[in-house]
Amino acid sequence: MINIELLKETLKCLSFIKNINEINCEDSIIRGSIVILFDGLESSLNFRFEIYPPYPLKYHGSESIKFYNEDLISINHVMQDGSICIHNSHNTDLKQKILMDFDSLKQWIQKYYIDKENDLNYEHIVVEEGLVDENYYSYIFTDISHTFSEGDFGKVDIFPLNNAFYKDKVIQNFLVQKFVFNKSKIPCKWNSHYSNIQASEFGLFYFLDKHPAKMNKFILNNWVEFQGLVSNVFLNYLHQFEKKFLTNSKGNILPLFFGYRTVNNEIHWQVALIKIGAFPIKGEAEILLGIKTGKWNTKLISSDIQWALVRDSSYKYFFGRGTIDKSITESKILIIGLGAIGSMVAKTLTRGGCKYIDIVDYDIKEPENVCRSEYLFQSGLCDKVREIESLLIAISPFIEVTIIKKEYFELIAKMLYKDMESRSHLIANLNEYDIVFDCTTDNDLMHILEIFELTGQIINMSITNHAQELVCAFSPNIYNFVNTQFSEILNNDLEDLYEPTGCWNPTFKASYNDINTLVQFAIKHINNIYKNSKEKNNFVIGTNADELTLEIKEY
Amino acid sequence: MKFFNQHKQVSLIIEETLLKKISQIGIEKYPYETGGFLVGYYSDDSMTLYITDYLLPHKQKGMAYLFERSIDGMKQVFKNLFDRQKHFYIGEWHTHPNGSCMYSSTDLNAMIEIANCETVNITNPVLLILSITEKQVKDFTFSIYNNKGLHPYE
């Protein structure tokens, strides 16, 4: 714990601190102010500081020391309350940390106050998240393929996602589905699942030509500040709108979307929450040359704006932190077999940014599948395809998932593959896929797919008992390779299988961790092959005796 | 009754009455699987197998799709049989209720295990599978095990 004496003592070592004004401690928070002057700084600057009890450690992921100067809020990296965002470094030594933090403040002054540097990264305007009736509201949007112009306004269709807790309050999450403008619908580029949900609520939007911000960084917080930014036509529309809905919907919250352009012509939205019956507008008689014309205009009145939370969830940002290679994510993929391996592949590809995954499996998910695959207990018994479909959609709003009829391979392909005409239909169908993951360990299917000689890439994945090895084969050389591996080379233990009581369907033994370690390694290797256009050599991933190293052997 | 196996060029001889007895046991246990051991001896030139009797295990588990037999208490029986008659264990039999008389992968694995078992002195045990319904034996097949494969007799 820091004490005032130590602080004073330490600060004396810093020559750019010209004066230390009164420092006090109240409720364990140390407050004080300092005067800073150094070469290059024309005149001295005053900063208040606050140091919180966890210091020198972080608190909720934020620094436990803050510097303030309300006069500098127009400068970069100063918040509306005058707090300065400095770059702090980690140090658990109290004295060192004090020296580093105050030095960071000096560096901030040099960089942004004196040198007036502009960061290359675009920074979103700072919005204080508002509560309405003790609820937070959030709106998640994505790209549209339409360019709005200043003054465009219309309707926004939204629908609720889950309600949840956010900073200990209830948050109502909404997804922005489409904009309705000039009677045409402008869909947001979500996948068809989110695009086809019946939008149950709506808001209004208005497109601005500049940021609704002061000093280009703090969002406007009073409605009168919008006067002149929005057109009279829109204000009159608001008035008419409120009139129309007043009887039936009084007190309902209406999200008002303000759009504007950021970097690269991207659109960003801010959402103000207004209540029907309490729109921040008033009627004002039009006066011309001192005479009332008898017309009324709508004006904004002075009142605080409650801003909602808004998130840009476009593909670029949603997957901004990492994806697998584009040559895979843009591919049309089919996954056959949704057991442990197939479900892991499906989920990994979805999180990796894949856009088109079709799935097929005839099997049912049972509770005992949950422990080593991606299925959930909560959903009880169900068709595997259904659960994977909803799982993938729950993960990514950009994945198109189509369920292929369970009899497609089990009956149709297996029955008709010898008939030349049917075969050519099947092949034509399957040739729509760029990549087919066969995770079935079904030798018959493996054989059929091989003789089909598809144009796309078949990737066959299977594991031996105890997840000792994962065998991965690429078309065209799958059948011989996989069979020889299992029958001749790998020591696949067929004795020690898991045989549950009451059913006669033995399966291999391995945990989620065992299997997923191999599956992830395999996908990493496959991704590497695609990314670097390497030869698609069949491979086996083996776990060595101590089971702590994985070895990949290419064939 | 005489059967011939092309693969090993060998014959198998069994009395029809013995086969009927085995069938009857299978039908009685329907709809559960059941089975046991087959005993007999080979001709001097090793080209003919005479199946002389069957033995029921003292302990067994039979379900609709599974039959597991134990050899608890059977060791002495096998020893006595050899000491007295020079007859010995030559293979296995079991039923497939409502199934075909095709062997399953479980059956093949069992036969591999048997042939590899140190206390088993024969390299080509035979397997009799009876396909049964509630009332009758639909079909049956004798197969000979050799080198990880089962080859039926005709």
Add this chain to the structure above:
Amino acid sequence: MDISKHDYLEKVLESHKMKHVSDFVSKHKTKRDEIKSELQSNYTGKIYVPINSGSYAKHTAINIKFDLDIIVPFKRDAFETLEEMFDSVYDFLYEKYKDKATVRKQKVSIGLEFYPDEDGEVINLDIVPGRELNQDKYLEDKKLNLYVNTLYGVLKEKTYIQTNIQAQIDHITAKENERKKIRLLKAWKHHNRETYKSFLLELLVIKAFDQANIDGNLWEKLKKTMEYIQNNVNQEGFTLKDPGNSGNNVIDTLNTNERQKLSDTMKRIIENIEANDDNIKIYFPINEKFEETDTQRGYGIKTASASVSIPPNNTRFGL
């Protein structure tokens, strides 16, 4: 692996022998002879005796994939142009066989794929028309010009190639050692779905035997052959002369990447097999259809005479 790599490879070769498909081969031969005599009587005076070619004639065939080709040598003055020759042979075969087979123009040959016979078997024959290079010199120099169907666009500017099929056949004659490795590499190619041309593999093996010291047992020889390919095929200046046309460097059918890939593949095969004998089964599988099961007749017992047997405990059987 319970047997040596040498013995294993012998089994691989045995299981790929043509004798296992002798009935199928004789059907081909019958058809081939029929076509040969049809051609001879149709082109009397313009034609030399057709010769057999393809992997079967070269004794490098394996029973999962083999070709019986017919080379049809015409006299120089039989046709004005090579295209005329090619079209004439195609027209003749089409008229003759259109009801019994699919007749199509291929790169240098006319392909006949007969409809499945009563056994469901499909006979495939390729007929390669060629015109002697110099009038009445064929019997002496065996040199032929083949028409190249430009539809196949490999040799864009040229519409013909000069070759000497007989020299190609002679090149491999009486080289059983080489032929064994060629058959093994062909088995590798087919089972592992590699796309290298058989002709290329043939020439590589022959050159390996010619240039490198290839000795030892079957596996050692195969390994040394593959090592030769690994070490040389990616080298600049490496040549593979076509015995039928010395101006033709067959290695040029692969680009630099493909040559490196072939070298890498050979390296991987050797390494994987050296690391684990069983891996040989991946690359050189036995053709299971004709696997020699050296089955001993009679019931077997493990000891010298019969004794008591106690079967294992808790054995499971199931549907």
